[in-house]
Amino acid sequence: MSADTFDIQAVSPMREGPAERKGNAVANVERSEFVLEVNNFSVDYGVGENMVRAVNDVTLHLRRSKVLGVAGESGSGKSTLVYAMTRLLRAPGVISGGSVTLNFTSRDDEKEFTTLNLVTASEKELRKIRWSHVSIVLQSALSALNPVLRVGREFDEVLKTHRPDMSKAQRRARAVELLTMVGLNDDRLARYPHELSGGQRQRIMIALALALDPDLVIMDEPTTALDVVTQREIISELHDLRSRFGFALIFITHDLSLLVELADEIVVMYAGEIVERAGASELYEAPRHPYTLGLLNSFPPLHGPRRELSGIPGSPPDLSDLPAGCNFYPRCPFAMSRCENEAPALTAIENSDRSVACWLHSSDSSVPVPVELSRTVNPARNPVTTLKERP
Amino acid sequence: MRMIIRRLSLYALTAWVAITVNFLLPRLMPGNPVQTMIGKLTGQVTAAEMNAIQLSFGGSFKQGLFAQYFTYLTQLFHGNFGSSITLGAPVGAILRESVPWTVGLIGVSTIVSFAVGTFAGALLGWTRGSRLDSLIPTATFFQAIPYFFLGTVMLLVFASNLHWFPVLGAYSQNATPGWNWNFVGNVIRYGELPVISIVLSSIAGWMLGMRNMMITMVGEDFVLMAVAKGLPRRKVIMHAARNAILPSIANLSLAIGLVVSGALLVELVFNYPGVGDLLLQAVLNEDYPLIQGIFLVITLTVLCANLIADVVYLALDPRTRTEAAV
Ligand SMILES: Nc1ncnc2c1ncn2[C@@H]1O[C@H](COP(=O)(O)OP(=O)(O)O)[C@@H](O)[C@H]1O
Ligand code: SF4
Ligand SMILES: [Mg+2]
Numbered sequence: 001m002s003a004d005t006f007d008i009q010a011v012s013p014m015r016e017g018p019a020e021r022k023g024n025a026v027a028n029v030e031r032s033e034f035v036l037e038v039n040n041f042s043v044d045y046g047v048g049e050n051m052v053r054a055v056n057d058v059t060l061h062l063r064r065s066k067v068l069g070v071a072g073e074s075g076s077g078k079s080t081l082v083y084a085m086t087r088l089l090r091a092p093g094v095i096s097g098g099s100v101t102l103n104f105t106s107r108d109d110e111k112e113f114t115t116l117n118l119v120t121a122s123e124k125e126l127r128k129i130r131w132s133h134v135s136i137v138l139q140s141a142l143s144a145l146n147p148v149l150r151v152g153r154e155f156d157e158v159l160k161t162h163r164p165d166m167s168k169a170q171r172r173a174r175a176v177e178l179l180t181m182v183g184l185n186d187d188r189l190a191r192y193p194h195e196l197s198g199g200q201r202q203r204i205m206i207a208l209a210l211a212l213d214p215d216l217v218i219m220d221e222p223t224t225a226l227d228v229v230t231q232r233e234i235i236s237e238l239h240d241l242r243s244r245f246g247f248a249l250i251f252i253t254h255d256l257s258l259l260v261e262l263a264d265e266i267v268v269m270y271a272g273e274i275v276e277r278a279g280a281s282e283l284y285e286a287p288r289h290p291y292t293l294g295l296l297n298s299f300p301p302l303h304g305p306r307r308e309l310s311g312i313p314g315s316p317p318d319l320s321d322l323p324a325g326c327n328f329y330p331r332c333p334f335a336m337s338r339c340e341n342e343a344p345a346l347t348a349i350e351n352s353d354r355s356v357a358c359w360l361h362s363s364d365s366s367v368p369v370p371v372e373l374s375r376t377v378n379p380a381r382n383p384v385t386t387l388k389e390r391p
Numbered sequence: 392m393r394m395i396i397r398r399l400s401l402y403a404l405t406a407w408v409a410i411t412v413n414f415l416l417p418r419l420m421p422g423n424p425v426q427t428m429i430g431k432l433t434g435q436v437t438a439a440e441m442n443a444i445q446l447s448f449g450g451s452f453k454q455g456l457f458a459q460y461f462t463y464l465t466q467l468f469h470g471n472f473g474s475s476i477t478l479g480a481p482v483g484a485i486l487r488e489s490v491p492w493t494v495g496l497i498g499v500s501t502i503v504s505f506a507v508g509t510f511a512g513a514l515l516g517w518t519r520g521s522r523l524d525s526l527i528p529t530a531t532f533f534q535a536i537p538y539f540f541l542g543t544v545m546l547l548v549f550a551s552n553l554h555w556f557p558v559l560g561a562y563s564q565n566a567t568p569g570w571n572w573n574f575v576g577n578v579i580r581y582g583e584l585p586v587i588s589i590v591l592s593s594i595a596g597w598m599l600g601m602r603n604m605m606i607t608m609v610g611e612d613f614v615l616m617a618v619a620k621g622l623p624r625r626k627v628i629m630h631a632a633r634n635a636i637l638p639s640i641a642n643l644s645l646a647i648g649l650v651v652s653g654a655l656l657v658e659l660v661f662n663y664p665g666v667g668d669l670l671l672q673a674v675l676n677e678d679y680p681l682i683q684g685i686f687l688v689i690t691l692t693v694l695c696a697n698l699i700a701d702v703v704y705l706a707l708d709p710r711t712r713t714e715a716a717v
Contacts, residue, residue, distance in 0.1 A: 088619055144616045161623070
């Protein structure tokens with residue numbers, strides 16, 4: 001694929017009017033409503049014979065200040081998707097197609113809105129948006145923090161790199177402010193990572209991610225390594241922080257029940273593809289894809305009535321040997337004959353703002369949709385509303 | 392802090408054991424070393440000489456063992472190692488002449504080899520698969536050649552034939568030792584070839600060790616985070632290197648012991664007036680007091696070097712400090 005195919009001019013419909021080219025970044029008069037637009041994005045591991053496609057033709061658009069949940073079993077390509085998107089993917093991973101457009105407000109000029117195709121951006125351009133506009137929190141804060149540096153150094157370094165005009169005292173004050181935001185005492189700054197608890201370390205990572213007021217924060221299973229109580233606390237803190245600072249958030253997890261309280265929209269991934277996309281409560285209360293239903297049945301909900309845990313039968317797909325038709329076919333309790341050889345595409349469901357990749361919901365389907373997959377949302381019992389409307 | 396005190400007491404204990412073994416060894420040897428030694432001396436042995444020899448073993452053998460031990464320790468404490476039989480001078484004075492040469496030569500070579508090797512290794516690890524990788528077989532080649540051969544060939548080619556370096560010894564025969572630039576410059580000039588030869592033969596270990604650790608580090612999350620933070624490349628490499636160097640420092644304490652034994656060969660090849668050269672003479676002449684003194688000094692020097700490497704490690708890795716405080 002030639003570099004031209006990635007040309008930002010060809011990708012996004014947002015840019016009209018006079019656009020001034022600055023290398024790969026384009027200054028914009030009009031602010032896009034999306035902070036991130038991912039189009040037909042694919043990622044492979046390896047080349048030739050042993051190549052597997054870990055992310056296949058993913059398209060997703062994230063509005064400013066919104067939370068997108070990404071769910072799926074381990075191995076479904078969630079991490080690969082976000083690492084590749086932010087150009088942090090390491091060998092043998094390669095981006096094999098698509099575009100990723102970041103729309104951000106340039107810091108030099110408050111009124112200047114800038115657009116950058118991350119797929120074609122140079123290292124220099126990437127360094128400019130890294131952490132200032134897009135920050136990331138990983139699953140294990142213990143391994144994400146440099147073990148031989150005091151926590152304070154991590155804050156200092158980030159601020160020093162991106163805000164060179166801040167004085168040492170200002171940087172320290174900012175670090176203290178950030179720690180307070182996540183409920184930690186400033187004496188933590190003098191500690192080394194191994195001297196802190198898992199919850200404290202993850203809070204520090206979150207504080208660090210917010211240090212430069214980014215447009216987008218990406219969290220890859222940030223609570224998976226923590227106990228349930230800490231998980232809960234951190235999710236609700238994140239909820240507050242997000243409404244205070246208005247960053248957009250991509251929150252990855254294999255536990256759908258975590259997302260329902262935090263996310264505005266959720267995409268479910270299977271074998272590197274998005275199989276369902278819907279508003280958080282719609283997806284949680286009224287799943288449409290058999291895989292989503294299976295995921296929901298594999299975790300106890302944090303709140304509300306307990307469901308019987310049934311999990312998903314069978315084992316995760318082998319990327320080097322995918323089924324000919326629907327990827328979920330070998331494990332699907334509702335599989336039909338056409339599923340074996342025809343792959344369903346992600347299609348919008350009529351009269352709704354959601355999409356699903358499953359033949360059951362196809363308009364020409366002769367089989368009635370099973371009752372589990374045709375529930376409707378009951379607004380009165382929606383746990384999302386309760387948490388979100390808390391003062 | 393408590394960790395440092397604990398380490399220090401451990402080293403003090405080791406030093407004490409070394410000194411005690413040094414005291415006991417000649418006494419555990421079959422026969423009477425004093426008699427053996429007197430047998431070696433030609434001509435009449437005066438009572439004074441007899442006394443000197445006995446003193447060099449820590450006092451008269453007629454005393455009780457504890458009294459001897461006590462005398463021995465007191466003598467040591469005053470820097471008195473007895474007298475060399477063949478050189479007829481106090482061992483302490485002889486050692487003061489030769490120890491600085493060895494410590495200087497070996498110390499400088501080890502530091503240069505460690506620093507250059509570690510730096511090159513960090514670069515190689517970071518740019519894995521680049522053309523720089525061809526440095527590895529070259530360095531391994533030099534390490535594989537026996538040092539004696541490598542040193543001799545270098546001496547013959549670069550000093551004797553090409554005259555790029557002075558030939559033998561630690562300084563020119565025309566130079567008068569002293570703390571002036573002339574003499575120091577002369578010493579450096581004479582030290583170049585031995586240092587280069589030691590560095591060549593030992594650098595591969597540091598380079599490979601650091602390279603492999605660097606490659607491991609590149610896969611670590613905190614290095615990925617350093618990139619994600621938009622840090623300049625130099626700082627990202629530092630994040631990795633700062634952690635990758637830890638095993639090398641731990642190895643440094645081990646290497647110091649080996650390096651000292653290597654000193655013997657270096658000094659032999661380049662006719663360098665250090666402890667190695669001295670030890671060879673002492674062994675050939677069965678000069679026990681001198682041998683004992685040299686062993687003691689080597690042991691204590693290695694202990695000191697180890698202590699320094701240990702303290703550096705403690706300073707660089709906060710995790711070791713807390714584990715110790717528990
Ligand atoms: N370095 C790699 N080389 C080859 N395949 C990989 C590599 N890393 C991940 N994969 C494959 O890519 C798929 C997606 O992995 P990942 O993105 O880590 O999933 P998730 O984050 O959803 O658990 C998995 O099937 C995994 O086997
Ligand atoms: S397309 Fe068929 S196999 Fe795939 S999820 Fe839907 S019903 Fe199951
Ligand atoms: Mg993952």
